[in-house]
Structure formats: structure tokens, C-alpha cells
Amino acid sequence: MTSPVSFPVSVPLHGGPDAAGIPVFDFSTNSNACGPCPEALQAVQVADATRYPDPAYTALREALGAFHGVAPGRIVVAASASEFIHRITALAAQQGAVQVAVPPHSYGDYAQAAQVRGLDVVRGGGAAGGVQWACEPSSPLGLEDPAVRGWREGEEGEVVSALRVLDCAYVPLRLDAEGSWTGAPSPRLPSVSWQLWTPNKALGLTGVRAAYAVAPAGGEDAVQALTALAPSWPVGAHGVALLQAWTSPMVQQWLVHSLGTLRDWKARQQALCTDLGWAVQAGSLANYFCAQPATATLQGDLAALRASGIKLRDATSFGLPGTVRLGALPPDAQDALQAAWQALQGRTIPNRVSTGSGETS
Known part of the structure; x- marks a missing residue:
């Protein structure tokens, strides 16, 4: 009798919501942040x-x-x-x-x-x-x-x-x-x-x-x-x-119009990352980019950010350890990331981000 083939069970890594729920500010996906259409x-x-x-x-x-x-x-x-x-x-x-x-x-x-x-x-x-x-x-x-x-x-x-x-x-x-x-x-x-x-x-x-x-x-x-x-x-x-x-x-007209907004958000977000001391990977053509945060404790920092309602995509599974991928988000999300990162590097964990409904994420 032939034995069944077994494969290791693993959960693929993706951006977006996870076991902790929906991030308040989700940089981890490449979805059009101007949406939904x-x-x-x-x-x-x-x-x-x-x-x-x-x-x-x-x-x-x-x-x-x-x-x-x-x-x-x-x-x-x-x-x-x-x-x-x-x-x-x-x-x-x-x-x-x-x-x-x-x-x-x-x-x-x-x-x-x-x-x-x-x-x-x-x-x-x-x-x-x-x-x-x-x-x-x-x-x-x-x-x-x-x-x-x-x-x-x-x-x-x-x-x-x-x-x-x-x-x-x-x-x-x-x-x-x-x-x-x-x-x-x-x-x-x-x-x-x-x-x-x-x-x-x-x-x-x-x-x-x-x-x-x-x-x-x-x-x-x-x-x-x-x-x-x-x-x-x-x-x-x-x-x-x-x-x-x-x-x-x-629908196509809406999409074309949204690209101008995404272009502005991306430029602002890349400048913000540079101001934080992150090394921004040049050349991205899309609404997302990669950067290397200036930290020796990236995994712990990403976990702390996630606990405060902010999620970034760890690029280790892409073969890029020490790197994060960020989708372009509106200025309020960018400002929240900046404040949370600066507080974190000062070893002061920021307050959990309000969802606007009295709950926290």
C-alpha cells in the first residue's frame, strides 16, 4: 500500500489583516489606498x-x-x-x-x-x-x-x-x-x-x-x-x-485620477522614511517601495508597531531580510508611523491607536 505524500504545513505570509485583526494603518498591502472605487x-x-x-x-x-x-x-x-x-x-x-x-x-x-x-x-x-x-x-x-x-x-x-x-x-x-x-x-x-x-x-x-x-x-x-x-x-x-x-x-477614469494622488502620497512617504534615517530602495515604479529601517531589532520593532495599530510588510520572506515594504498611504497614516517609530526608538511605546469607534487595534 502506498503511503500518502505529506507536506509541511505552513501559513503563507501576506500583508493585510492577521490574527490581531484589521490594522488601523496598514502599510503592508499594495491595495490602492484611494479606494474603494x-x-x-x-x-x-x-x-x-x-x-x-x-x-x-x-x-x-x-x-x-x-x-x-x-x-x-x-x-x-x-x-x-x-x-x-x-x-x-x-x-x-x-x-x-x-x-x-x-x-x-x-x-x-x-x-x-x-x-x-x-x-x-x-x-x-x-x-x-x-x-x-x-x-x-x-x-x-x-x-x-x-x-x-x-x-x-x-x-x-x-x-x-x-x-x-x-x-x-x-x-x-x-x-x-x-x-x-x-x-x-x-x-x-x-x-x-x-x-x-x-x-x-x-x-x-x-x-x-x-x-x-x-x-x-x-x-x-x-x-x-x-x-x-x-x-x-x-x-x-x-x-x-x-x-x-x-x-x-x-471605473477606469476613477483609477487614472487616483494615480496622481498616489504619486503625491508616495513621494511624501519616501521623504518621511528618509527623514527617519531609513535607507529607501530607489527605482520603484509602483504605489509601494522598500526600505531598510535604521534598527538592529527590526522584528521586535515591527511587532511593537503592530501592537500600536500600524502594520508594515516584513520582506524577509521575499529574500530581503532587514527590509520592509510599504504601500503608499495618506498623510495621516504616514504621520502616525513617524510618531510611533520615533517613540519606539526612544524606547517609549506609543499609545494604542484608536479605531475611531472607542476600540483599539
Whole structure:
């Protein structure tokens, strides 16, 4: 009798709420702090949760296909980006893949999905014959992924055997002039790769779990294979409403307008971190950045900040010990961070931050 394969049980590290509840000032996520987008939120709130969605997501795939200028047959609806990461990795394993290539510093689910299926993880290498991952801009550093440039430059006449997947989670949240979102996907994105989109971050609605992927031209067979690997109704009524709203011109107009505000908040926040003596990592293109706080007791300091209602993302799990990632937040949150850090370094722990409802977090 064959013994079952066992895997170590571990809880993936993510930003956002945790066992301590909802942080009062949450720098640990990359969600658009200008959100939620009012029109998208309304669409979610009025969604009809009394009925199943269309199991084929016909209208939704048509709308997403039109938004990207592709046939609906190239759209795969997913429960979340993480769910799609696991599903496409399962497909690669099913097809005989033995390796997955991930960026040197990247979202942990890429590697986790490979490891639980017994696939080797190649960091910083793009030659794996299974799945090749890239993120534009990268997380946690917010830099341009060099793999994307290579994919784009090698498009013409290139035969690609691997499943190349571009994680587009932060494409709509780029703040640089060259790559700033204009309300539609950029033609600069490589057409030879899959594109994985998670609009909930850009719309400030990360609690609504829904995503989709756009297959490269000629990838319809892979779309069918991925659909066959999915459970019935991977996305519920609220997720469908969010993805439908994503294609709305009014929602896109709100998003474009929000980028100017995020740009100002990010510049102020980087200057504040510099004033605190932190070494700010240069070059981030997105609404987040990394920094190295000037402390020899970072883990304890982060725990003390969390106890006072302020959460930062420890970047150790990204392979960057001694570093934190901060999403750009409004000035009041920045000022709270500054006061709490200065009090902490003076060895005076600040009062717990009020939630505004008489409670503390």
C-alpha cells in the first residue's frame, strides 16, 4: 500500500489583516489606498447573490475580451490570482514539467505552487521548461522585471515551449510617466505570454476575490485545459460584479485620477522614511517601495508597531531580510508611523491607536 505524500504545513505570509485583526494603518498591502472605487463598490453591493453566476461566464468573458481586444475564448476566469497560480502550475505538472522559474524576489505562491507538486524552483532563471513567472512591476521592489523585456524583444518568430505568465497585478498601479495606466492595457505588454490580472488591488477592494487571465494567441487549447481543472463557479456573484465593473469607462477614469494622488502620497512617504534615517530602495515604479529601517531589532520593532495599530510588510520572506515594504498611504497614516517609530526608538511605546469607534487595534 502506498503511503500518502505529506507536506509541511505552513501559513503563507501576506500583508493585510492577521490574527490581531484589521490594522488601523496598514502599510503592508499594495491595495490602492484611494479606494474603494465608488462605482466598483456599488456594483459589488448590488450584485444578486441569490443566484448562481453563469457557469461559463459568457457575458463576463465577452466584456473582458473586448477590454483587452481579444476573443472571449482567450479569457480564463479565476477565483483569485493565487488560485490561478496553482491551477496553471498543476497544468504544467500534468504536461510533464519538472521546473518552474521565478524572479529572485517574488510573490511566494509561485514557488509554493511548484513545491507542493514536486517541481524544482529556479530563482532568477528564465530557462525552465515548465512555467516561467514574471511580475510587472516586480514585488516587493517595484522594479521593471528584466524577463519582460526579454520576452518582448524576442517575440517575433520565437517558439516558446514553456508557459510564460506575466503577473499584471501592479500594471494599473504604475506611477512612472512611461508606464502610467491610461485606462486600458498597454500594447507594451508581451503578447507571447499569459497575462494574469487582479483588478481588486487597483480598485481598493482586495476582499473581493476574483481574477482572470488572458491567454496568448493560439492558447485556446490551454484555456480549455485550465477550465477543465477548475471547480464549478470559481467566481461568485460579487467577483463577477467586480470584474464587470473593471471594464467600465467610469471605473477606469476613477483609477487614472487616483494615480496622481498616489504619486503625491508616495513621494511624501519616501521623504518621511528618509527623514527617519531609513535607507529607501530607489527605482520603484509602483504605489509601494522598500526600505531598510535604521534598527538592529527590526522584528521586535515591527511587532511593537503592530501592537500600536500600524502594520508594515516584513520582506524577509521575499529574500530581503532587514527590509520592509510599504504601500503608499495618506498623510495621516504616514504621520502616525513617524510618531510611533520615533517613540519606539526612544524606547517609549506609543499609545494604542484608536479605531475611531472607542476600540483599539
